[in-house]
Amino acid sequence: xxxxxxxxxxxxxxxxxxxxxxxxxxxxxxxxxxxxxxxxxxxxxxxxxxxxxxxxxxxxxxxxxxxxxxxxxxxxxxxxxxxxxxxxxxxxxxxxxxxxxxxxxxxxxxxxxxxxxxxxxxxxxxxxxxxxxxxxxxxxxxxxxxxxxxxxxxxxxxxxxxxxxxxxxxxxxxxxxxxxxxxxxxxxxxxxxxxxxxxxxxxxxxxxxxxxxxxxxxxxxxxxxxxxxxxxxxxxxxxxxxxxxxxxxxxxxxxxxxxxxxxxxxxxxxxxxxxxxxxxxxxxxxxxxxxxxxxxxxxxxxxxxxxxxxxxxxxxxxxxxxxxxxxxxxxxxxxxxxxxxxxxxxxxxxxxxxxxxxxxxxxxxxxxxxxxxxxxxxxxxxxxxxxxxxxxxxxxxxxxxxxxxxxxxxxxxxxxxxxxxxxxxxxxxxxxxxxxxxxxxxxxxxxxxxxxxxxxxxxxxxxxxxxxx
Ligand SMILES: Cc1cc2nc3c(=O)[nH]c(=O)nc-3n(C[C@H](O)[C@H](O)[C@H](O)COP(=O)(O)OP(=O)(O)OC[C@H]3O[C@@H](n4cnc5c(N)ncnc54)[C@H](O)[C@@H]3O)c2cc1C
Numbered sequence: 001x002x003x004x005x006x007x008x009x010x011x012x013x014x015x016x017x018x019x020x021x022x023x024x025x026x027x028x029x030x031x032x033x034x035x036x037x038x039x040x041x042x043x044x045x046x047x048x049x050x051x052x053x054x055x056x057x058x059x060x061x062x063x064x065x066x067x068x069x070x071x072x073x074x075x076x077x078x079x080x081x082x083x084x085x086x087x088x089x090x091x092x093x094x095x096x097x098x099x100x101x102x103x104x105x106x107x108x109x110x111x112x113x114x115x116x117x118x119x120x121x122x123x124x125x126x127x128x129x130x131x132x133x134x135x136x137x138x139x140x141x142x143x144x145x146x147x148x149x150x151x152x153x154x155x156x157x158x159x160x161x162x163x164x165x166x167x168x169x170x171x172x173x174x175x176x177x178x179x180x181x182x183x184x185x186x187x188x189x190x191x192x193x194x195x196x197x198x199x200x201x202x203x204x205x206x207x208x209x210x211x212x213x214x215x216x217x218x219x220x221x222x223x224x225x226x227x228x229x230x231x232x233x234x235x236x237x238x239x240x241x242x243x244x245x246x247x248x249x250x251x252x253x254x255x256x257x258x259x260x261x262x263x264x265x266x267x268x269x270x271x272x273x274x275x276x277x278x279x280x281x282x283x284x285x286x287x288x289x290x291x292x293x294x295x296x297x298x299x300x301x302x303x304x305x306x307x308x309x310x311x312x313x314x315x316x317x318x319x320x321x322x323x324x325x326x327x328x329x330x331x332x333x334x335x336x337x338x339x340x341x342x343x344x345x346x347x348x349x350x351x352x353x354x355x356x357x358x359x360x361x362x363x364x365x366x367x368x369x370x371x372x373x374x375x376x377x378x379x380x381x382x383x384x385x386x387x388x389x390x391x392x393x394x395x396x397x398x399x400x401x402x403x404x405x406x407x408x409x410x411x412x413x414x415x416x417x418x419x420x421x422x423x424x425x426x427x428x429x430x431x432x433x434x435x436x437x438x439x440x441x442x443x444x445x446x447x448x449x450x451x452x453x454x455x456x457x458x459x460x461x462x463x464x465x466x467x468x469x
Contacts, residue, residue, distance in 0.1 A: 003195075005029070018346075018348075023357045029183065049139035062345075113141060116138070119133055202272065210325060219271055223261055225301050227301055230300060248288035260286070261285045319346065324350075405419055
């Protein structure tokens with residue numbers, strides 16, 4: 001049985017891995033040159049506790065369960081989670097009522113360990129929080145991850161278990177033909193017995209190409225400011241939510257930086273690539289972040305960026321099955337948190353209906369690229385003795401070594417962003433000012449590229465025009 005998974009975001013990558021637990025042939029299709037570069041690359045990276053979602057929605061069904069599943073998943077796939085906890089803070093009595101409702105909703109959704117803290121208790125958890133708050137909803141189970149690392153890890157593990165990956169291959173349409181599905185792609189025609197459409201912002205259009213009607217998507221943009229490493233906050237800080245969503249947050253990231261954002265701006269369906277930031281958007285982020293944490297200091301800003309949520313009018317995920325074709329649409333927040341539970345249900349349901357046999361040889365584990373910066377002295381010494389390139393620091397900000405960069409290339413990185421998102425080189429304070437050229441030299445040596453041909457991410461995003469001397 002041949003199964004196609006379209007899209008290698010958090011949803012598609014985990015679904016593809018889940019399928020490799022069965023005796024089937026799995027092929028992944030991704031229109032971008034690398035995995036996890038869609039919605040999964042630019043978001044808040046929070047494992048939400050699950051109190052925010054209306055009971056009986058798919059979001060509520062999968063959020064708290066997905067959050068729990070991440071603990072095992074991170075051990076199997078060797079990616080970092082920090083269970084930093086979250087506080088939803090109230091500045092007035094009306095907001096206290098809202099957090100009490102969230103507590104109740106959380107309990108209905110099966111979220112454990114939620115409690116309301118007094119002002120003093122909340123300030124003990126988060127000393128830099130505004131003195132104006134009067135109470136907060138605390139969840140110790142909220143966490144942070146680097147979502148693209150999960151997608152990379154799931155794809156690597158799926159490949160290790162026999163799946164295939166077609167990068168830079170856009171699926172243009174899906175056609176049902178004699179009980180099979182024909183994928184017309186930018187790299188030719190393929191035929192499959194089962195197709196899973198996990199194409200993020202484009203899942204609605206792809207479903208339509210197959211003659212399946214789903215609620216149309218529009219992007220809802222979220223702009224962010226990334227601050228350099230600090231211990232500004234320990235916990236994810238939310239204002240009380242509004243109709244526009246969870247609000248603008250202050251987030252301690254898994255890489256020890258602080259993230260401020262996002263905004264919530266509805267764009268038109270034709271703006272699915274509009275990831276630009278704006279003066280108005282970033283000003284709003286600063287104002288709202290400083291309301292939560294007055295000490296927020298913009299002199300620490302190292303990067304701004306924006307992500308796009310795949311929104312629909314019903315404000316819930318849509319999982320639509322038509323024979324052996326499944327469309328997963330509107331993977332808005334908390335899609336990241338929900339993804340492991342959603343992937344498991346989608347695949348187990350299909351496996352049962354198609355009577356798929358389990359793959360006794362499935363290997364659940366994948367090892368991350370070794371990170372010198374996270375190792376103790378003994379392990380560092382051992383690794384450097386085995387391979388001296390792990391002793392040569394290339395990215396000074398995040399202490400990434402040549403060995404890590406070479407390993408990222410070995411695992412498929414072919415662009416500067418491919419290396420950045422696998423190793424955190426170029427991710428730190430100088431944002432690549434000091435190490436980009438060194439990394440390009442390593443790429444040239446390892447891949448035999450000409451310097452001029454090395455791109456940041458997409459075709460034509462070349463860094464240099466030519467070599468002067
Ligand atoms: C601003 C913002 C903040 C968020 N914060 C959180 C949070 O803190 N916690 C949380 O749980 N969730 C959060 N989310 C939601 C979460 O990021 C998404 O639910 C999740 O990343 C969606 O993953 P996906 O795999 O569905 O989509 P994607 O990551 O977009 O993956 C789809 C992939 O399909 C590819 N593709 C598209 N069309 C085609 C085609 N025709 N052929 C081949 N490939 C194709 C794309 O290139 C892409 O790589 C946030 C989202 C945003 C935008």
